[in-house]
Amino acid sequence: MLYIVNKKGEVLKDCVERLTSHDVILLIEDAVLAAVKTSPSSVISTLASDISVYALRSDMKARGLDAQRCYERIQYVDYAGFVELVENNKPVRSCF
Amino acid sequence: MKISIQINASPYQHQAADTAWHFIQAALEAGHEVYRVFFYHDGIFNACRDSRPPGDERDIVKRWSALQSEKGVDLVVCVSSAQRRGLLEKSVAKKVGGYIHAVADGFRIAGLGLLMESVIESDRHLTFGA
Amino acid sequence: MNLIGTLPLVLDVKTLFFIINKGLQGNVCGQEFLDIILMAAAFDQKVVVLFEGDGVNALLKNQQPECLNLKNMMPVLDTLPVYDINDVIVEKESMEVYGLTENELAIKAAVVSRSDIKKRLRSADHLFGF
Helix, strand or coil, X not given: CEEEECCCCHHHHHHXXXXXXXXXXXXXXXXXXXXXXXXXXXXXXXXXXXXEEEEEHHHHHHCCCCHHHECCCCEEECHHHHHHHHHHCCCEEEEC | CEEEEEECCCCCCCCHHHHHHHHHHHHHHCCCEEEEEEECHHHHHHHECCCCXXXXXXXXXXXXXXHHHHHCCXXXXXXXXXXXXXXXXXXXXXXXXXXXXXXXXCEEEECHHHHHHHHHHCCXXXXXXX | CCCCCCCCCCCCCCEEEEEECCCCCCCCHHHHHXXXXXXXXXXXXXXXXXXXXXXXXXXXXXXXXXXXCCCCCHHHHHHHHHHCCCCEEEEHHXXXXXXXXXXXXXXXXXXECHHHHHHHHHCCCEEECC
């Protein structure tokens, strides 16, 4: 199952609490900030290793964020990759 | 695959309409079919004919109109969401005495039945919200 | 342009989950969301309504939105069985967060654990939120 999340805070937290094995989460819009290593650590760092975490590259770029500042587990997609994630996962839940 | 899109947020105030537009471009590029874009809640303001952003900014409404005229994507604005918020299609405006040119080119106004048809006919349904 | 559009005669039956994870008061989105649910039922789709997170509070008895001139959604929720929508579930963990028990809910709903809900979600065709 694919979760598309567009903001941090409660929305991301509610989503993360419901992720289970082999789920995929895609961070878009303001949620890409959750990919960045923070102190204390972001909720993303607590996820089990069998959950795939993606961030939308253009939303990172627009906000001046680069991969070096992010958790190593994050994978990056452009819009074509976004479309592929939607194609390869069902159902899709948009969290906003 | 066939993709159905629902947009729940007004343009400019939220990124939803931008994200949806970029997603649709990529989906069409990859050879997928975008069955319909359905504008709901404040998303109906994406069809606001009189939107006039400054010249150096993206024109979200025109961008949607072009998606319809150039790529043939069906753009549907929910009639009840639109009426509640004062965005009336010509025939409705005539009936209730509203401003007659509220809806931009390329959009049509219809009921929730068209959202449901889009959802049923599509392999994926994506909602973009605030 | 007509208001209804042209619908095909035969449509598939899909499993649609409608997830209410926030209150139904304060803005019109909750009300408009319920309209989609009723439309899905009118199209004979397999409809599941799920209350989770803060949304469990939408089922509290004795809501009085009329005091703010807001529409009371309870009559619509009461009507769900009339539309043959009987698959209404509430997430157990969210009930516990708010210390709610089944007899405090205004409508008949099945209390289901988060993990069992997830199993059901995986078999859905489309998920809706607002």
